[in-house]
Amino acid sequence: MSIAENLQRVQQTVADAAAKARRPADKISLVAVSKTWPIKVIQEAVDAGHLVFGENKVQELEQKVPAMADDLQWHAIGHLQKNKVRKVLPLCTMIHSIDSVALAERIDRIAGEDGLKIQGLIQVNVARDNAKFGLTAEEAKVAAEKLSGLSNLQIRGLMTVPAFDPEPENVRPHFARLRKLREDIEANFGASLPHLSMGMSHDFPVAIEEGATLVRVGSSIFGKRNYT
Ligand SMILES: *Cc1c(COP(=O)(O)O)cnc(C)c1O
16 A cells, blocks of 8 residues: 555545544544654655654654655654753644643743744643653643743643553543543633644544544554664
């Protein structure tokens, strides 16, 4: 299967899941996770009409973004070290992985210094998995309130990465928990959080049924990654 065919199949699955959940498909964006793949491979997705990509390493963004068309959108989806903030800001439009108030404040300050605006999502560890980054639900509420007034970093929603489970139905409760947390924060803290970033290759249809607006899909588009 070519990348163009894979993209078409994934987009169709997005549309089918949206229809099943009676949600408008145009409220769901596919973030093609291109981490580890070289520019030549990513270009195949661009040639097939795809414009939104996710990367988890600042180093890869530094190589890829300047070398590719400037109408592409790049999302940073991996844990971001504080000392990489200044590098990453000009390379991406959204940071999905804001996992501390201190990181958010630093992003806001540096964006201000460098004359940039950026969108961000608060990463929540809904499953309270020790191996994963992210705030607890309680911490996320406090953070969303505290960060709602920043002027350069605009918090646009929540993101989660549950532990891998081969059975997507086992992950559904975590996705539902993120959606309820969003509703809770919007109702009680006056913050507007339109985005829920959740769902990967093996479970994105379930995430869409539970309200995902951004799905981060890598291997179903590009194939199995080879970490060497
Ligand atoms: C790698 C990665 C993905 C994509 O995973 P696939 O299983 O290849 O779809 C999604 N989200 C994050 C945070 C990732 O690091």
